[in-house]
Amino acid sequence: MRNDIRLHMIGNAHLDPVWLWQWQEGYAEIKATFRSALDRKKEFPDFIFTCAGAAYYEWIEQNAPDxxxxxxxxxxxxxWVIVGGWWIQPDCNLPSGESFVRHGLYSQRYFREKLGVTAKVGYNVDSFGHHGMxxxxxxxxxxxxxxxxxxxEHEQHMDRSLFRxxxxxxxxxxxxxxxISYNNSTATKLEDKVYGKALEGMALAEQHEHSFMGFYGVGNHGGGPTIANIRSIRKLQAELGSGRFRFSSPNAYFDEMRESGQQFPVYENDLQHHASGCYSTHSESKALNRKAEHRLLAAETFGTLSHLLTGYAYSSEEIQRGWKNVMFNQFHDIMGGCSIREAFTDARESYGESLNIAAVTLxxxxxxxxxxxDTMKPEIGSLSKDMDWVLWEQKDAGVPVVVFNPLSWxxxxxIQVNKQVTSVSDDQGEVVEHQIVRGSRTNGKDDKYDTAFMARIPAMGYRVYWIYKRKALGAAAAPVHQLTAEPAALENDWHRIEFEPHTGHIRKLYDxxxxxxxxxxxxxVPVVIDEHHCDTWAHGVFEFRNEIARFGDAQVKLLEAGPLRAVMRVTSRYGMSVLRQDFILYRDKPGIEVKAKLDWHEKHKMLKLSFPVRVRDPKATYEIPYGYIERPVxxxxxxxxxxxDVSGEPENGGLQRYGLTLLNDSKYSSDVLGNDLRxxxxxxxxxxxxxxxxxxxxEYMDQGEQHFRYMLVPHAGDWRDADVSKKACELNVPPIYIVETYHQGTLPQMxxxxxxSAEHVIVTAFKPAEDGDGYILRCYETCGRAGDVRIEIPALDRVWxxxxxxxxxxxxxxxxxxDRDVFEVNLIEFSL
Incomplete structure (x- = not known):
């Protein structure tokens, strides 16, 4: 028995603020647990307590200031040792990269301001998996x-419990x-669970030849270390030595390991799999999460630009409040879809608040x-609605439509404008081709149509287009590309897609x-999977391949036939469920966009969409938060x-490499078996x-209607050659337009x-600095290609x-x- 090996006893309380209870119950439990931990400190002077989650401390600050x-x-x-540095312990796969940044930004700054410290140890003891970035x-x-x-260990073998x-x-x-576990539970046969678990932990430490941590305390519904727990540790100290079983913290443990001079193995991958079913449960909360993440960023970006361009002062505190709701709902039992039904009603309400905060600011x-x-025209003297009850157009001068792009390219x-018009032009007066499409209203005999046109909108900026109710401007420039539609096929210059009339499946997709x-x-192909054997988490289940049926009884109908886009509607059925997919092909851009509506009424079943890619030696690459990862097929x-993305050696076409990327706007779970992407x-x-x-x-999840979108991007080369990171952003972050009127102004029409400068670098955040001094811009490299990048912010007259x-x-x-240079800071906006 080596005396230099010790077990650092970590007194903690795993607190699920939501799981088999609602957040209000979690709120009360956190107060009681923290009170209990403070009582232990009075009773046992050597006791140390560890707890993560800035949200919990804010609740205590607000509700129990003493x-x-x-x-x-x-x-x-x-x-009392602060760990975690995040708002709660989130699911560590599903939040976006920027969400993880905001967890640290708001939490670490909160800890420093309120408690004078920042967390040094990340702490997610119950999250189901951990992405590789x-x-x-x-x-x-x-x-x-x-x-x-x-x-x-039974889910992912690791050579060592401690690694780099x-x-x-x-x-x-x-x-x-x-x-073993983060709380008192253990497989020991001893009646004293903490005592037995500590002996197990020490045995592992001896086996690995370095110190370990042993966690104790009542968990999940709070509670923390009990008097009996601490007495058990004191018994261990008396029998086996106080130096070997030490009241400690994760900070102290990692400090000891660094100072030990030992070398630990390097691991380069993500940490999976546990609860694989959680990445596809409760579609609504996952869709709301994605939408809220993007809308808050768009509101922040344009709030900042509007301040620079017009002096508009938006509330950063309101945006932070929106982020706090989103971060709380990213708690692993909410985001993972494994809580009670009432918890998701609460999540819907708080996501709604965040979405509304972002919408109002934006x-x-x-x-x-x-x-x-400046949209004024010489022939206009004053505003009047004599010509139309919706538009402010006068004298056939047209009406300005300002289109905004939140993305950095x-x-x-x-663009689909809520009005049927005769002509469209851009800010330079050039005629823009348009298409009349069905709107979302049915108002009277004719008021149910919109006007669609293709727009080019500058990076993180805007452009003015003009619509004319009755003035014919003449023909637009002759199109460069072609688009055709047949009863069961669509074709443009990039793709031909054919559908099987009886099944609705894609029969042929040709590049x-x-x-x-x-x-x-x-x-x-809509594939129905049986999963009666699964619990909500799908514990112990890592593949979903028990196919029992496919949607069929299809109707294939051509809805639109150009000139700018063609739309094929495919409606198919299984049991009491109906899937409607609108396949959209554009004349002037590649890719197949799909708008889907699912009315689902199945129990203990899963629905997948299957795309078998025609490649040999396939490789599957997934986007993960602020990065990507290749995983086995x-x-x-x-x-x-x-x-x-699934890419490999093509079977035809004479290329060295080919692939298909599937983009989505609200789905987080997939599998690839060989070349079959699902x-x-x-x-x-x-x-x-x-x-x-x-x-x-x-009661069963996801009964009823849901809407989602996805996009197919066939490409030569690998996913990097298809610019899929940007295309995925475009699918998730649509432009916004405002129908304006005539007025003088100081801003140009574009x-x-x-x-x-670098195509593979994306700007994700542009915001005021948290301390009020200037602005913050964040970007990331998307393709694994290092290099120089030149960034310019015209509104600030800054280039670096x-x-x-x-x-x-x-x-x-x-x-x-x-006069001060732009400089790099870390994610919590502290100097490097």
Whole structure:
């Protein structure tokens, strides 16, 4: 028995603010648990308590200020240790990269302001899996170590419980996997569970030849260390030595391991799989999460630009409040879809608040800009609605439509304006071709049609187009590309897509530019999977391949036939469920966009869409938060973000490499078996079913209607050659337009907000600095290609060049004082 090996006893309380209860119950439990931990400190002077989750501390500060002051004192003593550095313990696969940044930004700054410390150890002991870019995000958020428990050894073998976890950019954090449990539970036969578990932990430490951590305390519904727990540890100290069983913290443990001089293995991958079913449960909350993340960023970007261009002052505090709701709902039992039904009603309400906060801020910012644009025409004297009850057009002068683009590159996209008009022109007076399409209203005999046109909108900027109710401007320039539609086929210059009339499946997807049949069989096949054997989490299930049926009894109908787009509607059925897919082909851009509506009424079943890609030696690459990862094509269910690609050696066309990328706007789970790419659309397990006794009171998830979109991007080369990161953003972040009127203004009719020289670098955030001094711009490298990038913010008259590494996240401070240079900061906006 080596005396230099010890077990650091970590007194903690795992607090699920939501799971088999609602947040109000979690709120009360957190107060009681923190009170209990403070009582232990009075009773046992050597006791140390550890707890993560800035949200919990804010609740205490607001609701029990005297107790918060007591906690502050214990933190100063070093007997109450802050870990985690995030708002809660989120699901660590599903939030966006920027969401993970906001967890650290708001939480670490809160801890420093209120408690005088920041967390040094990342702490997600109950989250179900951990994406491979976390080391960089943790490191740049002030944390150089990490603690987790899932997946366990039975789910993912690890040579060591302590290792250096490295992300693609090269960042490393020293990482410890809890080997037994984060609370008192253990398989020991001893009546004293803490005593027995500590002996197990010490045995593992001896086996690994270095110190370990042993976690104790009542968990999940709070509670924390009990008097009996601490007495058990004192018994161990008396019998086996106080130096071997030490009241400690994760901070102290990692400090000891660094100082030991030992070398630990490097691990370069993500940490999966546990609860694979959680990435497709409760579609609504996942869709709301995606929408809220993007809308808050758009509101922040244009709120900042509107301030620079017009002096508009938006509330950063309101945006932060919106982010706090989103971050709370990213808690692993909410985002993972494994809580009770009532919890998701609460989540819907708080997502709604965040979406509304973002919508109000975004609208005010955009309207302030649009009202400041000079749209006056010489023939207009004053405003009057004599000509039309909707538009302010006079004297056939047209009406300005201001189109905004939140993304950091120019987008070429279709704009659908809520009015039928005769002509459209751009800001230079050039005629723009348009198409009359069905609107979402049925108002009277003729008022049910909209006008669609293709627009090019500058990066993080706007452009004015003009619509004319009755004035015919003449023909637009002759089109460069062609679009044709047949009863069961669509074709443009890039693709031909054919449908089987009786099934609705894609019979053929042909890449005309490269002469490649993209699919090796039927595509967009709705496959029904049986999963009666699964609980809500799908514990112990890693593949969903028990196919029992396919949607059929299809109707294929041509809805639109150009000139700008053609739309084929495919409606298919299974049981009491109906899937409607509108396949959209554009004349002037590649890719097949799909708008889907699912009315689902199945129980203990899963729906997947299958696309067998015609390639040999396939490789599957998934977008993960602020990065990407290649995973085996072994049929295992995997989490992902906005895109999934399968590429390999094509069977025809004479190319060296070919592939298909599937983009989505709200889905997070997929699998690839060989060359068969399958996106998971929906699961319908019982709410919060942990292999319980099923009865007539059970209720099932995702019953009824849901809407989602996806896009198919066939490409030569690999996914990098298809620019899929940007295309995925475009699918998720549509442009916004405002129908304006005539007015004088100081702003031009076209404005570009940012210029980025490198195509593989995306700007994700542009905001005021948290301390009020200047602005913050964040970008990341998308393709694994290091290089120099030149960034320009015209509204600030700022230009700088920086070297960005492979898969690196860069955050820049732009001081308000223009004499000071732009400089890099970390993710919590502290100087490097």
């Amino acid at each position: 107790m918060f002051e007591e906690i502050r004192g214990r933190v100063r003593e070093g007997r 976390l080391p960089q995000i943790l490191k740049k958020s002030g944390m150089d170590a990490y603690v987790y428990m899932r997946p366990g 976890w490295r992300s693609l950019d090269g960042s490393e954090v020293l990482t410890f996997r809890i080997p 609208n005010a910012a955009l309207q302030r800009i649009s009202w400041s644009i 120019e987008v070429h996209t279709l 005309k530019k490269h002469g490649v049949d993209v699919l090796t069989g039927s595509g967009a 072994n049929g295992e269910e995997e989490p992902g973000q906005r895109w999934l 996106m998971t659309v929906v699961r319908s397990p019982i709410f919060a079913d942990h292999f319980g006794e099923r009865d007539e009171y059970c 404005f570009e907000g940012v210029r980025v 060049t920086v070297q960005i590494g492979k898969c690196e996240i860069k955050t820049f401070r732009i001081p308000a004082d223009s």
